[in-house]
Amino acid sequence: MKKFSKLHHQIFSITTALAFIIIVIISVSIASLLYTQGIDNAESVLRNKNRSVTALIEGYVAPLRKAVKYSGSPESGVDHTHYREQGTKEEILSLFEILQKTIPNIHYIFSGYEDGSLLINHYTPPADYNAVIRPWYQAAIESSPRISDGVPYQDINSKEWLVSFGKTLLDTNMNVIGVISIDAGMDAIVEALAVKDEKYPTIYNFVMDTEGKILIHPDEALPDTVNKKIISHIPKAINTSGSLSYDDEDQQKLAHFNRIDELGWIVVTEVNFADIRHPIIDTIIATVLMIVIGTLLTTWLMSYILSSHLILPLRKLQQRVQEITEGKDELGKYVFPNNEIGKISEAIEKLTEKALVQMNIELKDKNAQLSTISHTDQLTSIANRRKMMEVLQTEVSRYQSTHQPFSVLMFDIDHFKRVNDSHGHEMGDQVLIHLAQIVEATIRNTDTLGRWGGEEFVIVCPNTDKHMALNMAEKVFSAIHTHDFPLQINVTVSLGLSEFTNEHSLESVLVEIDRKMYRAKQLGRNQIQA
Numbered sequence: 001m002k003k004f005s006k007l008h009h010q011i012f013s014i015t016t017a018l019a020f021i022i023i024v025i026i027s028v029s030i031a032s033l034l035y036t037q038g039i040d041n042a043e044s045v046l047r048n049k050n051r052s053v054t055a056l057i058e059g060y061v062a063p064l065r066k067a068v069k070y071s072g073s074p075e076s077g078v079d080h081t082h083y084r085e086q087g088t089k090e091e092i093l094s095l096f097e098i099l100q101k102t103i104p105n106i107h108y109i110f111s112g113y114e115d116g117s118l119l120i121n122h123y124t125p126p127a128d129y130n131a132v133i134r135p136w137y138q139a140a141i142e143s144s145p146r147i148s149d150g151v152p153y154q155d156i157n158s159k160e161w162l163v164s165f166g167k168t169l170l171d172t173n174m175n176v177i178g179v180i181s182i183d184a185g186m187d188a189i190v191e192a193l194a195v196k197d198e199k200y201p202t203i204y205n206f207v208m209d210t211e212g213k214i215l216i217h218p219d220e221a222l223p224d225t226v227n228k229k230i231i232s233h234i235p236k237a238i239n240t241s242g243s244l245s246y247d248d249e250d251q252q253k254l255a256h257f258n259r260i261d262e263l264g265w266i267v268v269t270e271v272n273f274a275d276i277r278h279p280i281i282d283t284i285i286a287t288v289l290m291i292v293i294g295t296l297l298t299t300w301l302m303s304y305i306l307s308s309h310l311i312l313p314l315r316k317l318q319q320r321v322q323e324i325t326e327g328k329d330e331l332g333k334y335v336f337p338n339n340e341i342g343k344i345s346e347a348i349e350k351l352t353e354k355a356l357v358q359m360n361i362e363l364k365d366k367n368a369q370l371s372t373i374s375h376t377d378q379l380t381s382i383a384n385r386r387k388m389m390e391v392l393q394t395e396v397s398r399y400q401s402t403h404q405p406f407s408v409l410m411f412d413i414d415h416f417k418r419v420n421d422s423h424g425h426e427m428g429d430q431v432l433i434h435l436a437q438i439v440e441a442t443i444r445n446t447d448t449l450g451r452w453g454g455e456e457f458v459i460v461c462p463n464t465d466k467h468m469a470l471n472m473a474e475k476v477f478s479a480i481h482t483h484d485f486p487l488q489i490n491v492t493v494s495l496g497l498s499e500f501t502n503e504h505s506l507e508s509v510l511v512e513i514d515r516k517m518y519r520a521k522q523l524g525r526n527q528i529q530a
């Protein structure tokens, strides 16, 4: 039972070890897959957000820039070279009015001229106002002949953030005569940049210029500061976009950027790396946990099924073999399973039965040998005293039930000591053997000769009365007298005999015969006392 439990334990251990190997392999593969996928997902979220914000900015800015371009070009029907003339001034202001109505995002549209004058609707500049020294004017001069980059600034009165686009006005000789500029509110852009993401709460967007100076940022403290770390990772090639990661104050960041070079802006969408790592790790833990539980349950179930298919038949087989070897008369019902175990069971059973039969035969032989040994005198090979007692008891019992006569003879070699002393003990043995053979050959088949001890012999003669016993004794005497013993040793015996009667018991008849034999000795030996 213990061995089978061990087998069960081994199957369990092996399958569990296999399960762990499978778990480790699958878990590592799935974890790396999930990690890569998670990062890819986060990158794609960043990319899409960045693209949509960029598209929104471009969509917002495009009409403004077109308006700047248009209002400074001859297609507008206004000739700025005559900006000092009242008619032209009115035409310009009327154009500004129309554009402002057509494009609601325009906050201010105005033009400044080399003489420092300013043309703008609904605003009268102070007397000392000089357009030429204003930042928007300077920016347009710097960018000339193209439209200046979007320059964000905060309105002094309303504190509102605005972005300004300006373009130089040129005469036919390509000399600068002034600058036309449009200011637009940035609320829509700021709002678009500030939109949060549910999955990654730390995602935010911001805009910087090509030197890394932050132009628009949801954190109001950051505009005008320079982010050197990210700008060093962004390629210089114009209108490029891509993903990057960098370390910002112990925070690893993942970012996507989009250069809008006609504005001189770079739109960046970034997220704290920890923010994307956490959900990925959560997913990995949940998945690995499911794999562990699933694999362990499956393998344990398999181990249980395997064990019950393997161990149960083996247990039954063990029980069966035990019943056979213990020699149970009635064996329990046993159905041989229709598989290799069933075949082994049958073979073992046959083998066990065969071995048992063989064992029984050998046992019988051994018992017979043992019985012979225990009833035979080793030297003479005739019955020993134990056997003779049994024969006597049988005869006494028979006598008691049938009253058929039986007689007992007992004889002892005369002066046997002298034989030993003069010829040696081995010669004495030879004499004993010869004597036994002679007497055995003389008596009837139904009589039993036995060695009573030493040089004493007993003959039990069934169906023999005293008269017949005397005849038997004389025959024995004559045989001994006529036999040629080795070394011409003269062998005689003294014999006592009795017929068993009603007055006798086994003990008393033996005592009586022994006395008769003693008397024969005393009367000179070599004689019969009946």
Ligand SMILES: Nc1nc2c(ncn2[C@@H]2O[C@H](COP(=O)(O)OP(=O)(O)OP(=O)(O)O)[C@@H](O)[C@H]2O)c(=O)[nH]1
Pocket: 379, 412, 413, 414, 415, 416, 417, 418, 420, 424, 425, 426, 427, 428, 429, 432, 453, 454, 455, 521, 525
């Ligand atoms: N060689 C041999 N001698 C035996 C055996 N058993 C008994 N003896 C000897 O038989 C002798 C018996 O001697 P005693 O009892 O003195 O009798 P005895 O010499 O035969 O003289 P009586 O019986 O008086 O005629 C002893 O010397 C025993 O050692 C045996 O198996 N082999």
